Amino acid sequence: MTNYIVRLLICGLAVMVIPNYLKDIYVDGLQTSIIVALAMSILNGFVKPVLNIIAIPITIMTLGLFSLVITVVMVYICDYLIAGFEVTGFLPPLIFSFILSIVNSLVGVFQKK
Structure with a gap:
């Protein structure tokens, strides 16, 4: 549980920093960024696998490129659910x-040691 909280806080900080470099993303504050990290965690854990299963035929026809669309849809769902994240x-x-995926992976690597 502690590892998850640390990962969530670090990803929240990443969510806070990323809009400084990407102009079409806006995050209201640190609290909003941590909520976005939590929402992305929940969405990627529960909703994305269901969408991946539903989209298997389209993903096969596009040689896997449709999975990028599903990834963007997850961010847009988070945008819809959370005020202060656009x-x-x-x-x-x-x-x-x-x-965010790279940051999450790096945190996972350092937490295992």
Whole structure:
């Protein structure tokens, strides 16, 4: 549980920093960024697997590229659910999601040691 809280806080800080480099993403404050990190964690854990299963035929036909659309949809769902978090376009939420995934992976590597 402690590892999850540390990972959530570090990802929340990443969510706070990412909009400084991506112009189409806006986060209201630190509290909002931690809530966004929590919401992304829940969405990626429960909603994304269901969407991946539903979208298997489309993903196969597009040789896996449709999974990028599903990733962007997760960010837009988070945008819809959380006030103070705004996203526009297609490429900025995709880059946002990739950066958040990299940060989450790095935190996981350092927590295992």
